[in-house]
Amino acid sequence: MRLFSAGRRVRPRAGVTVAVAAGLLTAGLAAPAFADEDPPQTDQLWISAPYEQTLPLGIDGGRPQSRELGIGIYHDNANFTVTDGSLTVDVSGLAGIAEVTWPDNCTPSGAIAVCDIPVVPTTGEDQVVLTVRAADGAAGGARGTITYGATATGGPEGTLTAPTESFETTLTVATGPDLAIEPITGIEEGRPGDERTIPLRITNNGTESANGFTLGLTASYGLTDPTRYDACTYTTTDGGDYAPFNHVDCAFDDVLAPGDSFELPEPLTVRLAPQAMDERLDIDVEPGDGAQDLDPGNDYRIVRIAAENTADFSVTGDAVSGEAGRTVTAELTFKNDGPAWFGNLGSGDPVSEVRLIVPEGTTVTGVPEACSPHTLTGGYYPKRTGAPRYDCELRYWVLEDTQRTFAFSVRVDTVVPGATGAVSLHPVYGEFGDGPYDFDPDLTNNTAVLAVN
DSSP: SSOOOOOOOOSSSSSSSSSSSSOOOOGGGOOOTTTOOOOOOOOOEEEOOOSEEEOOGGGGGGGEEEEEEEEEEEESSSOOOEEEEEEEEEEEETTTTTEEEEOOTTEEEEEEEEEEEEEOOOOOOOOOEEEEEEEOOOOOOEEEEEEEEEEOOOOOEEEOOTTTTOOEEEEEEEOOOEEEEEOOEEEEETTTTTTEEOOOOEEOOSSSEEEEEEEEEEETTTEEEEOOEEETTEEEEEOOSSSOOEEEEEEEEEETTOOOOOSSSSSSSEEEEOOSSEEEEEEEEEETTOOOOOOOOGSSSEEEEEOOOEEEEEEOOOOOOOOOEEEEEEEEEEEEEESSSOOOTTOOOOOOOEEEOOOOOOOEOOOOOTEEEEOOTTTSSSSSSSSEEEEEEEEEEEEETTEEEEEEEESSSSSTEEEEEEEEEEESSSSTSSOOTTTTTTTGGGGEEEEEO
């Protein structure tokens, strides 16, 4: 579990402070492909579509509001080019419940339309956008379902088909408040010590009043001193399993009628701490009194705040000695000399890995828990000990003074005077891919050696 995720943070109602944030990122992290492995010769077509969506009725009997529904198709294996995508959308389950307006790339025939997607990507994105609204005369609580199917040309078999009966969207006609946080532009050129104002405005776009609401702010470690309001409580975490952060939890009793907006009693400000660099402020709002928000997608915002700063990552190796048959301990140490901290707050990927190329004439017999065995080129190695290379992952964040040591047990099999193994730092497959750290002012201390005898 990570402090931040790309999706919405889950919060209890009524202003209860969240001690940990949701976002099970580790479960979704895929292992990188390695250079000496043959690329997989399989591929699969998938459909991306919302699981559910509410359709608001009109205000005071007026015309119901429209909603946009984004759907797309994608495939797994980037080694194949996939074209001629065909998405079938069946809205027969919406009869009497919702009306659909088709986009130009869809050809409807009755309640079924076939939508053309010339090139199929490997990432989910909206290629078909339906406009839907509650049908005239539809009652609150009525539910209907859209189902999908898809085919495309490409892949190892020449034709790809999405799993049948696996994708659908449920639409529910409803009334209620819809609290929306208006878009907030990020800050790109901050400096440590700056105080910055975050324009925060909340509007009720729903069909009913919001009888009070809760507001949550989660500021990453490099953001401090948020404006204090009487309606809010303030907590700070000190790390542990999650990156440290500052949390503000507020409960306001203001009644927001449809169309009404709310602004805080004083402008919201935060200060960029000396360790600030790539920061974010997560903001979310929920209606009070147990009401269900009609569109949860617009009551959450992430504001990215960048400060001009650096974080000096370094690694040190070790020098050990011993006669043939002796096992010694070799310690490899990562250190962040600051002044900034750093965290992969979006992806949850480790900020770096410490790589060891095992010296000639030695065998690794004891491996730290965070270290994985590999072939020299990074491929799969079947046993935990005895590998020629090890990659040791750090957590998804490091503070401005973090230091971590990985202790290996190394057996000297043959005395090879002056034998060395390379020790180096590498970004993991997260925000920075395989390239150098652009925030590190000194890359010369990102390599070292493990010397034996």
